[in-house]
Amino acid sequence: MIRKCYKQAEFVGRIQQALGVALDRVSCSIVDRQGMAKVMQGAGWSRNDSAGVVGFQVDEQVYVLDSAPWTVLHELIHRAGVNSDRLSRFVAEGLTESIAQELKRSSDEHRPTYPVETRWVQQKLLPVLGMNATQLGRALASDPDPPRKLASLMAAAKPGTNERALRRQLGPQKTGVPSFNRMSVTRMKGVMADDRGSERVGLVLLLASAVLLVPPLLTRSQGAL
Numbered sequence: 001m002i003r004k005c006y007k008q009a010e011f012v013g014r015i016q017q018a019l020g021v022a023l024d025r026v027s028c029s030i031v032d033r034q035g036m037a038k039v040m041q042g043a044g045w046s047r048n049d050s051a052g053v054v055g056f057q058v059d060e061q062v063y064v065l066d067s068a069p070w071t072v073l074h075e076l077i078h079r080a081g082v083n084s085d086r087l088s089r090f091v092a093e094g095l096t097e098s099i100a101q102e103l104k105r106s107s108d109e110h111r112p113t114y115p116v117e118t119r120w121v122q123q124k125l126l127p128v129l130g131m132n133a134t135q136l137g138r139a140l141a142s143d144p145d146p147p148r149k150l151a152s153l154m155a156a157a158k159p160g161t162n163e164r165a166l167r168r169q170l171g172p173q174k175t176g177v178p179s180f181n182r183m184s185v186t187r188m189k190g191v192m193a194d195d196r197g198s199e200r201v202g203l204v205l206l207l208a209s210a211v212l213l214v215p216p217l218l219t220r221s222q223g224a225l
């Protein structure tokens with residue numbers, strides 16, 4: 001029996017309309033803790049990595065933990081093209097969360113994760129661009145080269161930005177490492193420590209005189225989870 005993910009059809013319709021992309025053949029599976037560990041191991045993660053993961057997206061496939069239906073919207077936004085296969089994980093997670101907040105219609109549809117990333121996107125990036133999250137998501141989701149697109153938007157908003165360096169640093173950190181969603185700050189720390197790209201994004205923004213403040217990457221204790 002195939003169990004559809006929570007509000008899957010509704011979310012797909014809403015995301016398609018908001019981001020202007022066709023979500024064909026969405027495959028969203030509900031898995032238990034053990035199933036999550038198994039699919040993540042299949043994608044190259046260790047069993048330990050799967051602790052605290054509530055949603056996971058690899059290629060066409062989305063997996064959601066049975067106890068966390070509130071992450072379906074987040075994962076389907078990744079599936080629409082805002083994800084760390086295509087863009088810096090820091091920006092991809094912050095933007096995905098920001099879009100989810102704009103698209104959710106009730107509290108059962110979303111719970112916040114990635115508070116630092118989200119705050120940076122909402123309070124630094126979007127005001128500079130003069131866009132809301134859905135508008136930026138729409139610009140990036142269907143673009144064949146999201147780092148180039150975002151770098152060009154930022155350079156247009158802040159003349160003097162080193163667009164080439166920015167583009168490089170906005171790129172996905174590792175090829176083949178898929179997106180996933182964690183609910184524990186502790187585990188997120190582990191991910192970030194392994195993920196130098198986020199620090200590089202902040203650094204290059206500074207070097208590029210982009211006037212976007214460096215995300216407080218090393219002070220994660222204020223997490224709102």
Ligand SMILES: [Zn+2]
Pocket residue numbers: 074078093096179180181
């Ligand atoms: Zn995510």
